[in-house]
Amino acid sequence: MHRLQWEEAQHKNVILYPEGMVELNQSSAEILKLCDGTRTLGQIVRDLEQIFATAGLADDITAFLEVALKNGWIQQN
Amino acid sequence: MAGSNKTNITPPRWLLAELTYACPLQCPYCANPIDYAKHQSELETEDWKRVLTQARKMGAVQLGFSGGEPLTRKDLPELVKYARDLGYYSNLITSGYGLTEEKIVQLKESGLDHIQVSIQASTQELNDHLAGTESFQHKREVAHLVKKHGYPMVLCVVIHRENIHQMPQILEMAEELGADYLELANTQYYGWAHVNRDLLLPTKEQFEKAEQIAQAFKEKVAGKMKIYYVVPDFYEDRPKACMNGWGTTFLTIAPDGAALPCHSARDLPGLNCPNVKDYSIEQIWNESKTFNFFRGFEWMKEPCSSCDEKEKDFGGCRCQAYLLSGDMYAADPVCSKSPNHHVIQEAIDSAKASALADNEKPLVFRNSKNSRLLS
Numbered sequence: 001m002h003r004l005q006w007e008e009a010q011h012k013n014v015i016l017y018p019e020g021m022v023e024l025n026q027s028s029a030e031i032l033k034l035c036d037g038t039r040t041l042g043q044i045v046r047d048l049e050q051i052f053a054t055a056g057l058a059d060d061i062t063a064f065l066e067v068a069l070k071n072g073w074i075q076q077n
Numbered sequence: 078m079a080g081s082n083k084t085n086i087t088p089p090r091w092l093l094a095e096l097t098y099a100c101p102l103q104c105p106y107c108a109n110p111i112d113y114a115k116h117q118s119e120l121e122t123e124d125w126k127r128v129l130t131q132a133r134k135m136g137a138v139q140l141g142f143s144g145g146e147p148l149t150r151k152d153l154p155e156l157v158k159y160a161r162d163l164g165y166y167s168n169l170i171t172s173g174y175g176l177t178e179e180k181i182v183q184l185k186e187s188g189l190d191h192i193q194v195s196i197q198a199s200t201q202e203l204n205d206h207l208a209g210t211e212s213f214q215h216k217r218e219v220a221h222l223v224k225k226h227g228y229p230m231v232l233c234v235v236i237h238r239e240n241i242h243q244m245p246q247i248l249e250m251a252e253e254l255g256a257d258y259l260e261l262a263n264t265q266y267y268g269w270a271h272v273n274r275d276l277l278l279p280t281k282e283q284f285e286k287a288e289q290i291a292q293a294f295k296e297k298v299a300g301k302m303k304i305y306y307v308v309p310d311f312y313e314d315r316p317k318a319c320m321n322g323w324g325t326t327f328l329t330i331a332p333d334g335a336a337l338p339c340h341s342a343r344d345l346p347g348l349n350c351p352n353v354k355d356y357s358i359e360q361i362w363n364e365s366k367t368f369n370f371f372r373g374f375e376w377m378k379e380p381c382s383s384c385d386e387k388e389k390d391f392g393g394c395r396c397q398a399y400l401l402s403g404d405m406y407a408a409d410p411v412c413s414k415s416p417n418h419h420v421i422q423e424a425i426d427s428a429k430a431s432a433l434a435d436n437e438k439p440l441v442f443r444n445s446k447n448s449r450l451l452s
Contacts, residue, residue, distance in 0.1 A: 001229040001257065003166060003190070009088060009136030016166035018191045018231050018258055019305070021090070021139060070300070 002073050004032055015073055022073075027052075031064055035074045041065070086363055086372070088136035089328040092165075093340065094125065096153070097145040097332050101174045103209030103442035104197065106235055106270035106277060108340055109145065112452030114445040118333045122152040124353060126159050128330055131358035133163040137328065140165040145332065148175045154187045161188025168193060170233075173219035174212050181219075181226050192223045193231040193260070198239075199246035207239060209442045220254040232256040236287065236309075237264040237277035238432065244287040248294045256302055261291055263309035266424075267341045267396055269443045272451065276440055278428035284309050311421055315386065316393025316409035323371035323395065328362065336361045338368055341396040345405050371395055378406050380414045 003016045004024075013029035015022040024032070030051065034044045044065075045058045068074045098113040110116075120128075129140070140160050147153055148171055160167045169184065173194040181192070194216060197204040201213035223230045232251050234240070240247070251259040263284070264270050264277050279287075288306070295304045310317050320327045320339045329337040334352040337343055343350050351365045362368055370376070374387055381392040392398075393409020401410045401420050408415040431437055441447055 001191075005164060007136070007138060009134075014138065016138065016190070018168060018193070018229050019139065019141075021166075072303075 004029070004073075017072075022071075028064060031061055032068065032073065035065070035068070037077065087325050089132055089326065089358075089362055090137060091139045091141070091327045092129075092132045092137040093141045093143055093327065093329040094128070094147075094156075095143050095145065095329060095331050095340065096120075096125070096147045096150045096156075099149045100144060100146040100172070100443075101149075101210055102146070102172045102212065103444045104207060104235070104269070105209075105273045105440040105442050106237060106264045106268075107443040108265070108268050108270070109443065110268055110341070110343055111272065112448060114448035115452060116331065116333045116335075119150075120330075120332065120334045120353070122155060124334060125152075125156055128353050128358060129156070129160055129163055129165070132328060133165060135359060135362065138164070138166060140167045141170050142167065143170040146172055146174060148180070154180075154183050157184055157189045158187040161190075166190050168231075171195070172208070172212065173216040174210065176219045176222075178222050178226075181222050181228075185226055185228065189228070191229045191231060193233050194220050194223060195233045195235070196220075196247075196250070197235070199243045199250045203240060203243070209444070217254065220256070224255045229257045230255060231258040231260060233260040233262060235262045235264055236279075237270075238279040238283065238428070239277065241279045241283050241287045244290045248291065251302065252298065258303045258305065260305045260307065262305075262307040265307070266311070267344075267400065269441070271400060272441050274424060275428045275431035276437065278311065278425065279309075280429055280432075281312050281425070284312055310394075310397075310411045311425060313411060314413045316390050316397070316411040318390045319394035319397075319409075322391045324362070324368040325372070328358070336365075336367070338371070339394075339396065342367070344396060345399055376406060378408070380412075380416075381408045384414065 001017060004013060007014050013024045030048060034047055045061050048061060049055055049057050069076060097119055098109055098116060147169060157167055167190050169189055169192045171192065171194060196216050197207040204213040205211050220230060232254060234247050266274050270277055291306060324338050327339060329340045330353060331337060334354045335343055335350045336353055337350050342348060348367045348370060350367050351361045377392055381387050393411055395405050398407045398409050399405035402417040407417060410417040410420050
């Protein structure tokens with residue numbers, strides 16, 4: 001129902017859904033790209049901490065994923 | 078084309094492709110222009126492909142295939158596929174009439190993202206009366222098939238005095254049909270709805286009751302169904318931010334290729350809407366007189382020009398200002414600051430008097446015969 005795609009004209013990732021669009025900042029887009037149905041939350045956190053060479057992202061990522069879940073951008077297995 | 082040096086023109090994001098004015102339904106609140114029968118010519122497939130390519134290049138990403146009934150165009154699957162390849166998120170805005178399972182599958186394979194089906198009422202009798210066509214059962218079947226084939230299902234119900242009392246049943250129907258989105262669109266009084274306003278405009282009490290029911294339901298289905306509620310602007314104190322501002326976001330292409338800043342804009346005098354057969358989308362969007370006409374704030378009159386809310390609502394809707402006050406530069410009369418605001422109360426009173434009259438005149442249905450009679 002929702003589609004994540006890179007928009008060249010806006011230089012942004014966006015989520016598209018019926019009659020709507022959400023523009024994502026870079027970190028939100030990176031989180032959602034990893035929500036591919038194969039990774040667990042723990043793996044997503046580890047991967048992102050590696051990508052951004054930092055630690056302690058778990059709370060921020062969890063909070064964002066809760067928003068994403070509530071908006072239907074992702075589904076819980 | 079008239080040039081313009083205005084800066085800060087944002088690119089189009091939404092493209093509404095009105096493929097045709099042909100429609101098997103006759104809804105008396107249709108948003109198509111009253112004189113649609115005069116505009117018989119339709120763009121060729123290649124014209125539409127050029128429009129899609131040019132608008133996409135500028136940044137348009139949401140695409141609505143609309144009409145009329147877009148299913149009457151044989152090249153719809155071809156255009157859907159073309160749009161998908163360009164990266165559009167495409168929406169089919171349909172009455173459902175003539176939509177078969179085979180076609181639903183074919184459109185899915187072509188890359189259609191979602192289907193919005195309109196239903197006129199919660200009962201067969203009223204639906205078929207309003208649509209001017211026997212269509213209720215078929216629409217329900219289509220809604221099931223849309224779900225079955227994995228599309229997000231958007232149910233659209235236009236709300237007015239003839240069906241507003243059915244609000245609880247309309248909501249139940251949406252839930253039963255498994256709608257992912259429900260659009261409750263209070264009638265906007267343009268085009269055919271303007272002609273039929275005395276018969277369609279509900280009272281404030283009816284609106285408030287219906288809205289209360291819809292709000293309570295919204296909470297009940299939160300997380301399962303999203304509800305879009307198009308507000309009845311006649312009962313608001315401030316106008317809607319029409320089209321998110323003229324020439325900022327929305328681009329409509331009419332069946333004959335006229336490019337419009339909103340789908341009613343061809344009714345405004347002297348705009349001379351440019352045609353995609355003559356100009357590129359980029360020229361039309363950036364340079365045409367039409368698209369620059371109401372950009373920014375310089376065109377405004379008082380009370381808009383000194384209003385501290387002008388950046389919020391852009392003075393409201395230009396088409397409504399013209400329809401209700403005869404002046405397309407005036408504040409939208411919906412605004413309580415407008416010197417013409419009294420026309421709104423007069424419209425409400427007139428509709429109420431009509432509802433109470435013994436011999437209420439019949440609805441004028443949207444068809445070619447009536448279009449020719451009225452234009």
